[in-house]
Amino acid sequence: MSVDNGVRLASLFGAVAFVLGLHLMNSPATARRGNQLSACGMLVAIIAVLVSVADGGTMSATRWLVLVCGALIGSGAGLYSARAVAMTQMPQLVSLFNAVGGGAAALIALADYQHDSHVSAGIATAGVLDVLIGGVTFSGSLIAAAKLQGYWSQPVNFPGSRLVSAALAVVAVAAGIAVIAGAHNPWLLGLVLIAALGLGIGMVLPIGGADMPVVISLLNAFTGTAVAMAGFVLENATLTIAGALVGASGGILTKLMADAMNRSVLSIMAGGFGTGATGIDVGPAGGGSVKSIAIDDAALQLAYASKVIVVPGYGLAAAQAQHEVRELGELLESRGIEVSYAIHPVAGRMPGHMNVLLAEANVPYDQLREMEDVNPEFDRTDVALIIGANDVTNPAARRPGNAVSGMPILDVDHARSIIVIKRSMASGYAGIDNELYGDPKTSMLFSDAKKGLAELVGAVKQVD
Amino acid sequence: MTQGFIGNLTIFVLALLVGFEVISKVPATLHTPLMSGANSIHGVVLVGVVILSSFVDGPFGYVLTFVAAAFGAANVVGGYAVTDRMLQMFRRRPVPAAPAKAVEGETA
Numbered sequence: 230m231s232v233d234n235g236v237r238l239a240s241l242f243g244a245v246a247f248v249l250g251l252h253l254m255n256s257p258a259t260a261r262r263g264n265q266l267s268a269c270g271m272l273v274a275i276i277a278v279l280v281s282v283a284d285g286g287t288m289s290a291t292r293w294l295v296l297v298c299g300a301l302i303g304s305g306a307g308l309y310s311a312r313a314v315a316m317t318q319m320p321q322l323v324s325l326f327n328a329v330g331g332g333a334a335a336l337i338a339l340a341d342y343q344h345d346s347h348v349s350a351g352i353a354t355a356g357v358l359d360v361l362i363g364g365v366t367f368s369g370s371l372i373a374a375a376k377l378q379g380y381w382s383q384p385v386n387f388p389g390s391r392l393v394s395a396a397l398a399v400v401a402v403a404a405g406i407a408v409i410a411g412a413h414n415p416w417l418l419g420l421v422l423i424a425a426l427g428l429g430i431g432m433v434l435p436i437g438g439a440d441m442p443v444v445i446s447l448l449n450a451f452t453g454t455a456v457a458m459a460g461f462v463l464e465n466a467t468l469t470i471a472g473a474l475v476g477a478s479g480g481i482l483t484k485l486m487a488d489a490m491n492r493s494v495l496s497i498m499a500g501g502f503g504t505g506a507t508g509i510d511v512g513p514a515g516g517g518s519v520k521s522i523a524i525d526d527a528a529l530q531l532a533y534a535s536k537v538i539v540v541p542g543y544g545l546a547a548a549q550a551q552h553e554v555r556e557l558g559e560l561l562e563s564r565g566i567e568v569s570y571a572i573h574p575v576a577g578r579m580p581g582h583m584n585v586l587l588a589e590a591n592v593p594y595d596q597l598r599e600m601e602d603v604n605p606e607f608d609r610t611d612v613a614l615i616i617g618a619n620d621v622t623n624p625a626a627r628r629p630g631n632a633v634s635g636m637p638i639l640d641v642d643h644a645r646s647i648i649v650i651k652r653s654m655a656s657g658y659a660g661i662d663n664e665l666y667g668d669p670k671t672s673m674l675f676s677d678a679k680k681g682l683a684e685l686v687g688a689v690k691q692v693d
Numbered sequence: 694m695t696q697g698f699i700g701n702l703t704i705f706v707l708a709l710l711v712g713f714e715v716i717s718k719v720p721a722t723l724h725t726p727l728m729s730g731a732n733s734i735h736g737v738v739l740v741g742v743v744i745l746s747s748f749v750d751g752p753f754g755y756v757l758t759f760v761a762a763a764f765g766a767a768n769v770v771g772g773y774a775v776t777d778r779m780l781q782m783f784r785r786r787p788v789p790a791a792p793a794k795a796v797e798g799e800t801a
Contacts, residue, residue: 282744
């Protein structure tokens with residue numbers, strides 16, 4: 230067998246490992262093996278391509294040096310950040326990986342075109358798309374990571390920003406068409422890259438913190454597509470296959486997240502109400518009076534329940550109260566109470582984020598329940614304990630004519646009683662009152678999530 | 694349009710469909726590891742950088758390759774490492790009797 234055929238077979242193994250690895254992600258029991266299989270496929274694909282270029286005989290000492298030094302520095306940085314990152318910061322890290330992946334893909338097309346600009350129109354088109362999508366992803370993801378890190382979470386709009394974006398888009402398209410038409414000028418592709426970088430910034434800056442799950446998913450899909458385009462440029466099927474898989478996964482997650490927030494992807498990109506917490510105190514909702522509850526009374530309700538569902542929102546993670554909620558859950562279980570966690574698809578700052586945060590706090594995954602799955606159970610639930618979640622529990626979503634209308638919600642109001650741990654009556658991202666708080670079945674426990682839960686644990690322990 | 698290009702386009706479209714099929718079954722519980730895992734898969738861009746490094750020339754080409762290699766390697770190594778770290782946290786409930794025992798001891 231020739232080296233060339235061996236390399237092709239190794240690449241096939243890589244592609245199969247990626248697909249099977251993703252398939253194993255269908256269940257928490259097999260997901261880790263899936264990721265390891267995918268990593269094996271990646272290792273084989275990389276070794277194969279190294280053998281292939283070494284065998285090709287074009288690798289000079291300088292070329293090896295450039296490649297190996299770059300790869301070593303990158304690996305070190307990647308490994309360090311992967312080890313050091315806190316789980317609450319996962320969205321930032323994923324964003325940064327999106328940025329470097331998209332950036333690398335854009336650089337491939339640029340360097341390839343600079344080396345030889347006499348390419349077919351098809352490949353030139355792929356090259357332009359690669360640079361455009363990769364560039365938007367690079368700068369957009371960096372801005373997203375900075376926003377998630379909390380440098381600023383408010384949407385940024387400056388006068389004329391749309392005009393600037395439109396002008397940049399025109400420049401990118403015009404330069405791109407010139408490249409495809411056969412202008413043979415690397416600077417034109419460079420111009421596409423600069424315009425794309427500007428477009429990425431202009432796209433993410435006006436987007437609010439609450440819309441981040443959608444933005445990250447979309448940028449993830451972009452990175453995959455850019456990598457697939459790099460596969461066209463280099464005529465390498467492994468890149469095309471892997472890129473397409475990521476593009477598909479990012480696309481699906483984008484759609485799921487947008488649906489779960491009841492918004493269209495386009496309206497989010499246009500910058501909408503996802504403006505971050507406002508902190509404005511508003512009056513009681515729905516005309517009813519709001520009932521507050523003392524720790525001891527809440528503890529009694531929980532201790533004598535037979536079924537409790539905890540509804541965690543990002544406020545829980547922001548208060549770093551995951552361990553306290555797990556402790557309370559275990560304590561209730563030890564009293565023979567059935568405890569589960571109802572997790573809305575957009576709880577957290579990226580798809581599925583809350584599950585990871587609770588898993589880190591040692592909550593077993595069979596207690597983590599998805600919305601469709603857990604909603605029918607609220608009817609036979611004694612206490613729904615809501616911590617740091619707001620809009621996703623607002624019954625107003627079932628009626629037309631308000632900011633959350635049509636948004637899929639957790640049916641917490643079907644529970645026999647509802648306890649809400651919340652610092653104040655501030656409204657959620659949608660900026661409207663939560664009618665749930667005015668419900669006669671609802672009691673408000675005004676406290677910080679971490680402190681409130683710790684006190685609840687203490688109080689439940691006192692109950693015989 | 695070259696034959697190679699059409700071949701690649703075919704692979705691209707089919708891989709997209711496979712992706713939609715495989716990923717739509719992943720439960721919401723695992724969406725973060727899924728995205729992080731998909732993230733590491735696009736680290737395959739490193740394969741492209743290796744190919745690129747075999748033909749680029751000149752300081753500009755070398756700089757682009759160097760940066761692309763660092764980006765790609767950070768993506769692939771960091772991506773797999775963090776996904777693994779995350780997935781090992783997903784544990785099944787311990788044997789049902791275990792937590793009850795632990796707390797009995799505490800309250801006694």
